[in-house]
Amino acid sequence: MPALDEFSFLPAQSTDLGRDLPAVHRVDTTLADGRRLSGLRWGESAPVVTLLHGAGLNAHTWDTTLLHLGVPALVLDLPGHGDSSWRDDAAYVARVLTPDIVTALEQWTDAPQTLVGHSLGGLTAAAVAASRPDLVARLVIVDITPGVDPSAGPAQIRAFFAGPTDWTSREELVDRALAFGLGGSREAATRGVFLNSRVRADGRVEWKHHFAHLAAAAANAGEDPSTPDAVKAVLSETGWDDIAAVEAPVTLVRGTRGFVTEPDAEEFLRRVPGADVRELPTGHNVHEEDPGALAAILRDIIDRG
Template sequence: MDVTTDNSEFSYLPAQAGTLSVPVPPVERLTLPLPDGRTVSALRYGTDAPRVTLLHGAGLNAHTWDTTVLALGQPTLAIDLAGHGDSSWRTDADYTPRTLAADVVAALEAWTDVPQLIVGQSLGGLTGAAVAAARPELVQELIIVDITPGIDVSAGPAALREFYAGPTDFATRAELVDRAMALGFGGTKAETERGVFLNTRVRDDGRVEWKHHFAHLAAHALAAHDAGTAAAPSLLHETGWDDLAGVVAPVTLVRAVRGFVQEADAEEFQRRLPEARVTAIDATHNVQETGPVELAALIRASLTAASGL
């Protein structure tokens, strides 16, 4: 296992912490070699063993949780799912939750020593359910953020599909920032610059490309569809009800009021899992970015309840 620190990727944390009036915790980049030659990467915040593990959604990376982690103030592990962030792409392009769960299990076995409160947003939520069903001894509790099985969030707004299905490489990050803002993404320019920096890399030829595999798959699928040779597939399509039925840990569904899970979806979730808790946060689909303080408070309350304090 290799532990490395790239100070540039943590350069945004002081400003984020300042906004919340909280200290910046120690943080490091972890890398775990896998038996098939790939690697899984993660961020570990704090010096004590993590009690919370965070799994991001499609097209994102571990840094999407930065503000939530700062607000939480607890030792935390945020994993880059396969094909995202600094984790390896899969040659078979299989990014379904049960496949992703295998890497998460390897990471938990390597980097945690107590059952985790797993918080998974979107694709990460379905992946968390697959982990909890397959390896219940690793999971203390599961919080699923703005996803239920059957909802295809990759369909998304037309502008989002255009954004990821456009060019897969760019001359500069500034070009990508301008494109994102022109299509209405990213909030302020500073927020957009942060998001683009943390989700892109510079290739050997000097061109800038997305770190996550999904953008490249989307572009290829759209080209095939336009050529009439294939339909553009969904990048996120998994039922997952069987996994949820097999989870023995407590389960909470967080519905983003301005997100993808509608009240009817939450009611269906409650009907299928009557013991689960369902709550709502006034945020968009990426609750960890648009409602981080509220989400952190929910996670903290779960940790306190689990500790019996």
């Protein structure tokens, strides 16, 4: 049997959905400080949409959404996630991450993008759109606002990652995800774990993203593992000024069982009066729970220009 790689799951996913599978390949660049920034290019044409994932995820979290959407795309691994380098300062907040995303857009796109961001990626997308309006034609923020209540759900995810930093097998990680009620079906959880973990030289398995290691370090230091400082910074960062400064049309997509409550959405509209708010009957990971419906929203936004 050939060894699995990060693209091994795509043919079956595309067949199940009855969708064409475009060419998908990894792109990498070296940043000014020597860190690696990585991502995926979908399709042979220049991207029209760029997507940023949430904390603890990676570029492949958008795979099914992009199979439904069927347009050329750029999908980035945020710093500290996927194949992108970890930050020594563990500063995973929107305005700190923004220069890296700008570098990627300048290098890998040739026209203003529909910029889509989920959770941490949503706050980062807003900061990018505010600082570089020439790179962003439309902004779509998925299930996050700067005012989100940090007790509304993120604590479960933080606690999930606050376990050991390495494991004997990926199967152990799948079992842990399912025990926490994460990952959906076993098949989906297995795919997600494979794409979000790596096997070290010593044969042990670890999460690719830095957040798991930060949460574990906090737990080992006797701190509350559900609230490591880096995660609290992500959740408490004030981003309203960034969103208010965005010149492009703004859409907020809210999962009705997600982290953005109705009052949060009302506050969003008060601060960004011209924004469009869409709702889908999902939890926080809208793009994983109902990728077809989210893709339909994105298609409408792209087609409207």
